[in-house]
Amino acid sequence: MRRAPWVRCLLLALVQGFWAQSNAEATIFTPQDCNLDCIKQGGPACQYCRVTQDIQTALGFKSIGGCIPRPCSELLGKDDPHICQHFVQAPDDVKVEFLPDSNSQTDTVIISWRPSRFGIAFLRGFQVLLQALGGSTTDCQLLLFHRNVSLSASHAQRVYQSDPFSGLSLSTQYVVTVVALPIPERWEKFNHNKIFDTRSCAEKNGLDNCKEDWYPSDVSVQQNGTVITVTFNLAPPNLGIRSYFLLCSRMKKCIEITPNFERNQTHHSYQMKNLQEGANYTCEIAANEVDAVRKVFSFQVKHVDKEAERLHSGTSPLALLLPLCLVVFIMFGAVLAVLIIRSRQSIRMFINKADLFLPHKENWTQDEITSLSNNRQTPPRLLICYSSAEGLAHVKAVQQLAAFIQQHMATQVCLDLWNSLSLAEEGYMAWYCRQIRESDFVLVVCSESLNRRPVSQNPSPESDEEELYKGLDMGFSFHSTDTVIPLIGAEVGRARAQNRDLSKYIAAIFEYSQETDIPTELQLISHYILMRDLPLLFSHLHGVPLHRPGVSLNIKHISKEGFTEVAAGAALQRAIIDAGSAVGSKIWSKERPVITC
Numbered sequence: 001m002r003r004a005p006w007v008r009c010l011l012l013a014l015v016q017g018f019w020a021q022s023n024a025e026a027t028i029f030t031p032q033d034c035n036l037d038c039i040k041q042g043g044p045a046c047q048y049c050r051v052t053q054d055i056q057t058a059l060g061f062k063s064i065g066g067c068i069p070r071p072c073s074e075l076l077g078k079d080d081p082h083i084c085q086h087f088v089q090a091p092d093d094v095k096v097e098f099l100p101d102s103n104s105q106t107d108t109v110i111i112s113w114r115p116s117r118f119g120i121a122f123l124r125g126f127q128v129l130l131q132a133l134g135g136s137t138t139d140c141q142l143l144l145f146h147r148n149v150s151l152s153a154s155h156a157q158r159v160y161q162s163d164p165f166s167g168l169s170l171s172t173q174y175v176v177t178v179v180a181l182p183i184p185e186r187w188e189k190f191n192h193n194k195i196f197d198t199r200s201c202a203e204k205n206g207l208d209n210c211k212e213d214w215y216p217s218d219v220s221v222q223q224n225g226t227v228i229t230v231t232f233n234l235a236p237p238n239l240g241i242r243s244y245f246l247l248c249s250r251m252k253k254c255i256e257i258t259p260n261f262e263r264n265q266t267h268h269s270y271q272m273k274n275l276q277e278g279a280n281y282t283c284e285i286a287a288n289e290v291d292a293v294r295k296v297f298s299f300q301v302k303h304v305d306k307e308a309e310r311l312h313s314g315t316s317p318l319a320l321l322l323p324l325c326l327v328v329f330i331m332f333g334a335v336l337a338v339l340i341i342r343s344r345q346s347i348r349m350f351i352n353k354a355d356l357f358l359p360h361k362e363n364w365t366q367d368e369i370t371s372l373s374n375n376r377q378t379p380p381r382l383l384i385c386y387s388s389a390e391g392l393a394h395v396k397a398v399q400q401l402a403a404f405i406q407q408h409m410a411t412q413v414c415l416d417l418w419n420s421l422s423l424a425e426e427g428y429m430a431w432y433c434r435q436i437r438e439s440d441f442v443l444v445v446c447s448e449s450l451n452r453r454p455v456s457q458n459p460s461p462e463s464d465e466e467e468l469y470k471g472l473d474m475g476f477s478f479h480s481t482d483t484v485i486p487l488i489g490a491e492v493g494r495a496r497a498q499n500r501d502l503s504k505y506i507a508a509i510f511e512y513s514q515e516t517d518i519p520t521e522l523q524l525i526s527h528y529i530l531m532r533d534l535p536l537l538f539s540h541l542h543g544v545p546l547h548r549p550g551v552s553l554n555i556k557h558i559s560k561e562g563f564t565e566v567a568a569g570a571a572l573q574r575a576i577i578d579a580g581s582a583v584g585s586k587i588w589s590k591e592r593p594v595i596t597c
Contacts, residue, residue, distance in 0.1 A: 027159070030161050033050065047146065048160065088116075090192040091192050093113060094111065095111070107169075107198040108166040108167075109198070111128055111176055117156035120156060123145070124181050130174060141162050141163055144181070170199060171201070173195060175193055200213060209236075211240070213293055215286055216232040216235075217233065228299065232244075232267065235287060244287055248283035277304065381438065382440065382443055382541065383414045383442045384401070384415050385442065391579075393575070396575045397572070398415075401530065404572045408566060442505050446509050492505050492524055503526070506526050507526065507528070508528045508537070510529075510530055510576055510580070526540060532560050557569060
């Protein structure tokens with residue numbers, strides 16, 4: 001019995017010792033300023049060193065973007081060739097932490113990670129690469145241990161940090177890659193990728209300090225008779241927003257609102273008149289700025305009982321006016337009777353000669369609105385394919401086209417940009433094969449880059465810069481549609497050989513492209529030029545004729561001139577104009593002679 005307290009004290013001491021050791025091992029290591037001699041000889045002042053340009057030059061490494069993406073044989077193999085025959089696994093638990101940044105337009109982050117316990121005895125440092133997703137390299141850091149360092153599996157609990165990465169754009173996706181050094185000759189799992197988003201302006205600086213993110217958050221609607229009053233909060237004075245715009249459904253144009261700031265600096269009320277009673281309205285209100293965030297609200301105009309309103313006004317004025325109105329009515333009736341008697345003969349003559357004044361009536365009927373077929377229980381499913389190699393402006397135009405078709409053409413659109421999770425789960429080709437099989441129609445938006453797809457050739461030796469990005473997992477191929485077009489062309493050829501209907505497949509180009517941009521394998525299917533042939537595309541998707549005797553296709557917003565009357569159509573028109581400008585500048589830059597100095 002006396003041994004029990006002693007045993008408990010001994011166990012408690014052991015646990016405290018292990019706990020203290022665990023905390024010591026979890027120490028955070030930040031990069032140190034080291035010189036070349038310290039790295040080679042070792043010492044407490046250079047256990048974890050940032051590599052500067054001077055050290056890179058002294059070590060004799062060829063630098064690419066501030067880093068040295070070299071395998072083990074070039075980093076350490078000259079001194080000890082056997083050290084490269086080992087396994088070094090990628091770091092674990094990569095985290096991104098945001099740091100305070102005095103610049104309101106940029107963000108600053110610091111990267112931390114833990115080394116893997118596999119191959120940790122051969123670990124000689126880390127390489128941290130930060131890249132804007134879909135863009136060029138932003139920054140790169142090389143961090144090395146000195147030659148005499150000795151790490152064991154217990155050191156895997158250590159946390160290593162990078163130097164801060166500053167000047168990052170707000171609301172932007174980045175990918176950070178942490179590479180374990182030296183890079184082995186025969187292993188692949190030596191890096192770890194992590195995708196993150198920098199903070200938005202509103203998240204970092206507050207909504208009231210961001211002009212592009214601010215929007216009216218407090219909107220109220222009141223009805224007084226047939227007049228609708230919309231009251232909304234104004235932007236803070238420091239943002240410099242002087243006007244706003246209001247856009248509602250059932251209204252053909254946008255309303256610009258300029259508040260009187262001398263009367264009220266926090267809220268403004270605007271009255272909307274001549275609205276349809278009983279109708280539902282969906283409106284958007286925002287600052288009159290480019291790409292401003294919009295506040296959406298809805299309301300219904302209630303019916304007004306005009307008779308009750310008239311009776312509510314009181315009977316006393318009516319009682320006073322009734323005798324006077326009666327006298328006037330009697331006098332007017334007498335005068336009217338005399339005029340009717342005297343002009344009876346003239347009226348008969350006018351009736352007999354009325355045929356002379358009747359306009360000629362041709363045999364035509366007024367245009368009718370063609371209704372869609374009721375045979376289909378669900379809207380048609382449309383898959384849109386395109387080439388992203390044309391540039392971001394062209395991709396945005398395709399995305400706006402998909403949004404317009406989805407909202408205003410009674411069609412369910414399938415776009416790879418909207419189904420990233422399904423693409424990741426199924427794989428690129430499997431996803432496209434399933435969509436082509438399940439879709440009612442397949443629309444290929446053709447462009448110059450899509451028609452001039454690179455032909456697969458024997459792989460050429462990779463450059464140093466390509467080796468740098470080989471470890472990065474940037475998602476699906478930038479020219480992903482290149483492999484889909486031959487698949488669609490094969491389906492078209494098979495359907496043609498079997499005398500099957502080819503209406504499932506459609507080719508289209510925007511007005512800034514050429515008809516020669518349509519690939520040869522798609523020449524057999526229907527071609528449309530957007531937005532000129534928008535009614536033809538609608539007729540194709542729903543199987544309704546454009547014209548027939550006495551009837552023509554007349555659907556609101558489905559025309560070359562009318563599609564811009566809705567918000568989605570206006571956004572599509574802007575995207576097409578921007579894409580046309582981008583493609584034109586691209587062609588000009590290709591034709592421009594290269595001048596070297």
